[in-house]
Amino acid sequence: MLISIKKKSMFVFMQLATYISDLLYRYECVIIPGFGAFLTQYQSAQIDQASHTFIPPGKALMFNRQLQTNDGILANYVASVENCSYTVALQKIRNFTGALSLQLSEGKKVTIAGVGEFYLSDERAVQFSPSEKNNFNTASFGLAPFEAQQISRETYKEDITALEKKTPIHITPERRKAPAYLKYAAIGLVAIALAGFGGMKLYENSVQDHNFAEKEKAESLVESQIQEATFIIDNPLPTVHVTIPKEQGKYHIVAGAYRIEANAQKKIDQLTSRGFSPKTIGVNKYGLHQVIYSSHEDRLEALRALRNIKNTENKDAWLLVKKLDQ
Known part of the structure; x- marks a missing residue:
């Protein structure tokens, strides 16, 4: 046993x-x-x-x-x-x-x-x-x-240096000479490239000057139209104040859970008379209406509030972590 x-x-x-x-x-x-x-x-x-x-x-x-x-x-x-x-x-x-x-x-x-x-x-x-x-x-x-294995780059470099020392490459003067017509052809290609580059720069400069002039015309036209426009509102609409609810947080201090909704409402009235701002957060999976003292974003703040409520109000209060649907 x-x-x-x-x-x-x-x-x-x-x-x-x-x-x-x-x-x-x-x-x-x-x-x-x-x-x-x-x-x-x-x-x-x-x-x-x-x-x-x-x-x-x-x-x-x-x-x-x-x-x-x-x-x-x-x-x-x-x-x-x-x-x-x-x-x-x-x-x-x-x-x-x-x-x-x-x-x-x-x-x-x-x-x-x-x-x-x-x-x-x-x-x-x-x-x-x-x-x-x-x-x-x-x-x-x-x-x-x-x-991961370390990559030994220095080792490869040393091997290549040693290989170059063993098999040096000799370039004879005859091989370095180039035919005369290749020199003139190279000079011609350089001249054509320079001419093409210069022409392209002239074309780009002319396009930029044209775009700048058109931009100045458009800006002056818009400015004159704005100055000539007059706005008159005969019946202005009343100001609408919109209140956006703040995020309630996912840490909730639960005061109790009730099978009958009327009992949950009585608990809310009771806590309201004591200075709290209670509310219900819906029905849980057991079919109980949950009433909470308050909701908090910060976990440590919620724990401090829970400790205070346990010591002064309700020792059976507990913390529920749940993100509520807005």
Whole structure:
């Protein structure tokens, strides 16, 4: 029975590791609630001069122990993939972090497949070593580092120089002489080329002078017509003010989701009376009307607002990452 429980726990651990790896392809920050956050940063293509290796663009993977507040991304993904409730998904994540922390406290190194390895330092601080196998930049999918052979140009140059020394080329004075008629023919060709070039320049100059004169005439005619024109508007149209809605952002702080639309409207009225500017963002795939406190463009700003709402208003509020249709 104990062996069966261990196997089940190991299977859940591997599943969560796979989910984290999947999300790192889509997001720059994936938070494991209560443990820390994986952060990715774009890294341009590189060339290793020492090994002549070309490395494609990728994402540098880091770990931040300070970011532990649940933003809902991992829990929602687990609930969607395993077709379970949000609460059950959170419990699975807690089991994952508990098993991870227990193994670290025992001095073991814990490997998350495709992501990296965790271990404790001598000061009992959590350390992370990223894996070099996965490139989380989707634009570089299928690209792998490759090594190119160095081109030895100097070697070829030295070989040619040595060959010229062995087999020098001798040019006799007789071969360098040319018949007299070839000299006169060459002089004639040069004269014809110069004459043709001079004629072409004269033709180009005359065309430019003609174009400039015509341009001056056209500009003077347009100017005189503008000066003679008079514009009179008897009934001017009223000024129309157009308000263009600003982009709401893709990070939304969710206050709740309701099966009945009237209950969602009651929540909006309640939050409005408290000074918020709530709204609904449609119905999710479970048929629930979602009500949000606010939307944000910047992820860190959204996390700060979520933390403030959890501490002062609603501890069950969570962050939804979704681009809304305009």
